[in-house]
Amino acid sequence: MELTDADDPRVAVYSRLTDAALRRRTDADHGIYLAESSAVVRRALAAGHRPRSFFLSHRYLESMTEVFAAHPGVPVYTGTDAVLESITGFHLHRGALAAMDRPHPLSPDEVLSRARRVAVLENVSDHTNLGAIFRSAAGLGVDAILVSPESADPLYRRSIRVSMGTVFSIPWARVGEADGRGRAAWPAALDQLRAAGFTVAALELSESAVDLDDPSLRDHERLALVLGAEGPGVTAGALAASDVHVRIPMASGVDSLNVAAASAVAFWELRRGA
Numbered sequence: 001m002e003l004t005d006a007d008d009p010r011v012a013v014y015s016r017l018t019d020a021a022l023r024r025r026t027d028a029d030h031g032i033y034l035a036e037s038s039a040v041v042r043r044a045l046a047a048g049h050r051p052r053s054f055f056l057s058h059r060y061l062e063s064m065t066e067v068f069a070a071h072p073g074v075p076v077y078t079g080t081d082a083v084l085e086s087i088t089g090f091h092l093h094r095g096a097l098a099a100m101d102r103p104h105p106l107s108p109d110e111v112l113s114r115a116r117r118v119a120v121l122e123n124v125s126d127h128t129n130l131g132a133i134f135r136s137a138a139g140l141g142v143d144a145i146l147v148s149p150e151s152a153d154p155l156y157r158r159s160i161r162v163s164m165g166t167v168f169s170i171p172w173a174r175v176g177e178a179d180g181r182g183r184a185a186w187p188a189a190l191d192q193l194r195a196a197g198f199t200v201a202a203l204e205l206s207e208s209a210v211d212l213d214d215p216s217l218r219d220h221e222r223l224a225l226v227l228g229a230e231g232p233g234v235t236a237g238a239l240a241a242s243d244v245h246v247r248i249p250m251a252s253g254v255d256s257l258n259v260a261a262a263s264a265v266a267f268w269e270l271r272r273g274a
């Protein structure tokens, strides 16, 4: 379907993509997420997610014909670059966009059932860091990811793109949402991990931290690695709820690594069988 009007209501879900806060609200209200780039759209479809519509400029139509054929009845919206840009707010240089149904959220029990190595993201609110952690986790043998209530949405457009679509393949769940009486269940969720047989290790440069290559960290059958936010790091509550604190020794004059870089180093060092 050819778009000619920037205010066409049929493509409201694609409008003002540059406004991150508004998008998060709008996406949640619509129960959708946006897959951006032909490769990410294909990965989302391969993961079994259902498209609601496709949105792309004329010149990408031909390269996606087999995708459209596999999803008859799903609207394909197209237009000139200028019209599409007036809707999204930016130039669509990565090919296609697709509005996808948000998959049913997994429960922590589901994602943990067979996991041996788990990453726990506490207040990782930056979509780029979150996406990069997912990519490292998927590439370095982490089986599942838990995200705390204040962490960014793994299905936000930028998280998906930076993760290279690994947010579709690595099982993840939100933990520690407030209970019915408004009490936050974070960081109590870490106790549930321990009860499930995990050793909970907070990656943080605390006074009591052991070095990442400490022999005591080897051979844990089930290990959960807690990562903190860029500024504050792992909170005092989560540190207290962890079994051990782990530091990556830093060269003098450098305080810390970016959280995504730290995650990759730790995932590799503490991989199973290392």
Ligand SMILES: C[S@@+](CC[C@H](N)C(=O)[O-])C[C@H]1O[C@@H](n2cnc3c(N)ncnc32)[C@H](O)[C@@H]1O
Pocket: 202, 203, 204, 205, 226, 227, 228, 229, 230, 231, 232, 233, 234, 246, 247, 248, 249, 250, 255, 256, 257, 258, 259, 260, 262, 263
């Ligand atoms: C940039 S750091 C937070 C700031 C840090 N608390 C500080 O004092 O500068 C973000 C997160 O990355 C991880 N991290 C970064 N560098 C680390 C290191 N050298 N050892 C262990 N964890 C590290 C931790 O999980 C930390 O919470």
